[in-house]
Amino acid sequence: MTITQNDDGSLLYTNSEPFLLTSGQQLPQWQLCFETFGELSPHKDNVVLVHHALSVGSHATSTPRNDKKGWWQDMIGPGKAIDTDQYHVICINNLGSCFGSSSPVEVNHQTGHRWAGDFPEISINDMVTSQKRLLEYLGIECLYAIIGNSMGAMLSLTWAIEYPDSLKRLMLTCSSYKAYPANIANRHIQQQSIRIDPNFKQGNYQPGDDLNGFRLARKLGLFTYRNATEWNRRFNSFGNGDMRDDEINRYMDHNADAFCRKFDANTYLLLTTAMDSYNVTQNYPSMAAAFGRISAKITVISVESDILFTPQQQQELYEGLKLGEVVCEYINHQSQYGHDAFLVEVEAFGEYVREVLAG
Amino acid sequence: MTITQNDDGSLLYTNSEPFLLTSGQQLPQWQLCFETFGELSPHKDNVVLVHHALSVGSHATSTPRNDKKGWWQDMIGPGKAIDTDQYHVICINNLGSCFGSSSPVEVNHQTGHRWAGDFPEISINDMVTSQKRLLEYLGIECLYAIIGNSMGAMLSLTWAIEYPDSLKRLMLTCSSYKAYPANIANRHIQQQSIRIDPNFKQGNYQPGDDLNGFRLARKLGLFTYRNATEWNRRFNSFGNGDMRDDEINRYMDHNADAFCRKFDANTYLLLTTAMDSYNVTQNYPSMAAAFGRISAKITVISVESDILFTPQQQQELYEGLKLGEVVCEYINHQSQYGHDAFLVEVEAFGEYVREVLAG
Numbered sequence: 156m157t158i159t160q161n162d163d164g165s166l167l168y169t170n171s172e173p174f175l176l177t178s179g180q181q182l183p184q185w186q187l188c189f190e191t192f193g194e195l196s197p198h199k200d201n202v203v204l205v206h207h208a209l210s211v212g213s214h215a216t217s218t219p220r221n222d223k224k225g226w227w228q229d230m231i232g233p234g235k236a237i238d239t240d241q242y243h244v245i246c247i248n249n250l251g252s253c254f255g256s257s258s259p260v261e262v263n264h265q266t267g268h269r270w271a272g273d274f275p276e277i278s279i280n281d282m283v284t285s286q287k288r289l290l291e292y293l294g295i296e297c298l299y300a301i302i303g304n305s306m307g308a309m310l311s312l313t314w315a316i317e318y319p320d321s322l323k324r325l326m327l328t329c330s331s332y333k334a335y336p337a338n339i340a341n342r343h344i345q346q347q348s349i350r351i352d353p354n355f356k357q358g359n360y361q362p363g364d365d366l367n368g369f370r371l372a373r374k375l376g377l378f379t380y381r382n383a384t385e386w387n388r389r390f391n392s393f394g395n396g397d398m399r400d401d402e403i404n405r406y407m408d409h410n411a412d413a414f415c416r417k418f419d420a421n422t423y424l425l426l427t428t429a430m431d432s433y434n435v436t437q438n439y440p441s442m443a444a445a446f447g448r449i450s451a452k453i454t455v456i457s458v459e460s461d462i463l464f465t466p467q468q469q470q471e472l473y474e475g476l477k478l479g480e481v482v483c484e485y486i487n488h489q490s491q492y493g494h495d496a497f498l499v500e501v502e503a504f505g506e507y508v509r510e511v512l513a514g
Numbered sequence: 515m516t517i518t519q520n521d522d523g524s525l526l527y528t529n530s531e532p533f534l535l536t537s538g539q540q541l542p543q544w545q546l547c548f549e550t551f552g553e554l555s556p557h558k559d560n561v562v563l564v565h566h567a568l569s570v571g572s573h574a575t576s577t578p579r580n581d582k583k584g585w586w587q588d589m590i591g592p593g594k595a596i597d598t599d600q601y602h603v604i605c606i607n608n609l610g611s612c613f614g615s616s617s618p619v620e621v622n623h624q625t626g627h628r629w630a631g632d633f634p635e636i637s638i639n640d641m642v643t644s645q646k647r648l649l650e651y652l653g654i655e656c657l658y659a660i661i662g663n664s665m666g667a668m669l670s671l672t673w674a675i676e677y678p679d680s681l682k683r684l685m686l687t688c689s690s691y692k693a694y695p696a697n698i699a700n701r702h703i704q705q706q707s708i709r710i711d712p713n714f715k716q717g718n719y720q721p722g723d724d725l726n727g728f729r730l731a732r733k734l735g736l737f738t739y740r741n742a743t744e745w746n747r748r749f750n751s752f753g754n755g756d757m758r759d760d761e762i763n764r765y766m767d768h769n770a771d772a773f774c775r776k777f778d779a780n781t782y783l784l785l786t787t788a789m790d791s792y793n794v795t796q797n798y799p800s801m802a803a804a805f806g807r808i809s810a811k812i813t814v815i816s817v818e819s820d821i822l823f824t825p826q827q828q829q830e831l832y833e834g835l836k837l838g839e840v841v842c843e844y845i846n847h848q849s850q851y852g853h854d855a856f857l858v859e860v861e862a863f864g865e866y867v868r869e870v871l872a873g
Contacts, residue, residue: 347733
């Protein structure tokens with residue numbers, strides 16, 4: 156096991172021991188790309204682990220070595236809600252994701268070729284297991300807090316159940332305790348859109364190939380990150396002669412083009428499939444048994460206008476937590492921005508984060 | 515001009531005069547398939563014109579010659595909300611639609627081949643113009659009422675503006691006065707899904723060809739006819755060991771297979787494109803000028819959980835009607851069933867219909 160530094164300052168943890176995955180398959184060797192922000196305290200008791208959403212990676216905020224804005228730029232930093240003067244923040248690119256960790260875009264050292272469509276199936280549990288091994292290697296036994304958003308919150312909740320003594324506070328935003336039918340259907344349409352594209356070649360496309368199906372999948376995903384009312388509000392030409400109502404198509408085309416240049420289609424399939432089989436209760440005899448394992452204090456936050464991870468899902472999660480007698484609270488945040496609210500309304504979500512970290 | 519009867523009892527109006535379309539193109543000759551339910555009064559003053567939604571046709575309810583259930587079976591009939599003992603109900607398959615009217619599946623008599631992808635662009639206005647000509651041929655000058663749902667309501671509202679003296683009452687359910695950005699984006703994704711499929715062959719597929727892109731488009735459309743919360747409610751396995759959460763995929767696959775066997779992909783593109791350019795105000799100097807033409811009394815009904823034609827759109831329509839000093843009322847119907855509510859909750863919508871017809 157080694158940790159090396161990439162040119163952009165991110166760190167690369169490489170583990171040469173085979174990783175036995177949930178599926179029964181093995182990764183012969185594996186790696187995780189991660190970044191840290193703020194100093195680790197001498198007692199290693201100030202660690203905040205941040206779990207990222209589907210489409211991003213470890214670069215949560217800018218660093219001296221990488222001044223590109225991070226995906227939660229205004230949330231993490233000196234004096235910000237996740238205060239790096241106080242906390243040692245760790246953000247790990249999920250196992251299977253194409254931003255530096257083992258994924259379909261990396262080389263399978265057994266074949267010398269990129270994994271592409273042959274990368275083994277990864278579960279949310281596998282992602283969490285890989286992160287726990289990294290933190291053990293770093294000598295970090297107990298986390299001050301875990302903060303997870305969207306897909307990231309799936310890892311966070313799994314962590315709290317599988318390693319209950321290793322964290323004290325947990326904040327789950329726009330999350331769920333399992334894959335819900337509407338999400339499964341939505342992802343299924345996206346997955347099919349990628350697969351029916353002849354250029355996809357069952358995953359054996361070349362980097363840079365034009366993947367119309369993937370672009371379509373992204374647009375569909377993008378649509379669900381807000382909601383119809385918000386899209387209409389944003390692009391409506393009612394009383395605005397400067398904009399045509401179909402401007403939204405150009406916006407989505409542009410976004411999808413940019414996304415598909417930096418993200419990988421096989422990875423998209425891999426990660427969305429991992430979400431499809433997610434259910435934190437599945438290895439336990441009951442919901443109460445699963446949630447009863449948790450010792451962390453939990454804050455669950457839904458967004459009223461979120462059509463992807465609907466408030467309903469988080470109410471069921473909250474019910475489950477109460478069944479498990481977890482110390483928890485539930486906030487249904489009022490916002491027009493849908494699933495994206497935690498990225499857009501940094502001020503409001505910053506307050507929630509501060510309360511979780513102070514509590 | 516002739517009217518003949520099809521084997522299933524539906525009527526076929528054929529007009530051999532060229533139809534100059536909004537696009538500037540011409541249909542050399544054209545036809546409308548329609549059905550009537552209930553007797554026409556001697557003064558021809560009991561006609562209720564019902565405008566159908568995207569995916570159906572003239573068969574709104576069963577008849578002696580065609581006992582298949584219609585798309586509004588429980589709404590139209592003797593003693594029902596639209597009482598055929600009292601009203602002469604007419605339902606016309608829209609111009610461009612593949613259920614008997616001129617459409618891409620019909621033969622272009624100038625070439626002897628099916629129109630397929632060469633069928634000219636049709637506007638909502640064109641559909642309304644064609645229907646007005648049919649009604650003039652039938653000697654029906656003034657309609658007792660028009661009732662339109664979803665895409666059908668686009669025709670209904672256009673009718674009220676273009677032929678203000680020809681109707682008295684209008685009910686618009688799950689509608690809008692123009693194409694909204696979220697709808698345009700949604701349809702654009704569906705249209706692209708159809709077009710990227712190599713089997714689509716730019717519209718030159720053969721009947722019965724396997725069109726995966728079209729099936730995907732249907733699934734995406736289907737998803738928006740309810741909403742995430744409702745899909746989750748319906749397919750959730752919370753406390754239900756008999757159902758898996760991915761059952762929804764089989765449901766959608768099955769629905770899409772069935773739909774794509776009976777509907778035509780070129781027609782789907784044609785009709786959704788017509789909706790994209792819909793805006794009843796576009797030929798008038800202002801909203802007030804457009805809506806000010808209306809003399810009918812109007813009831814606008816939205817469904818609170820409709821993510822396709824959102825309540826917001828109908829509130830803007832209502833504002834426009836008030837600008838035009840139209841006698842109108844607006845009802846925001848509370849329901850979990852989203853856009854489909856007018857098909858599912860026949861009892862509640864039947865009450866609204868009765869009030870409109872009585873008013």
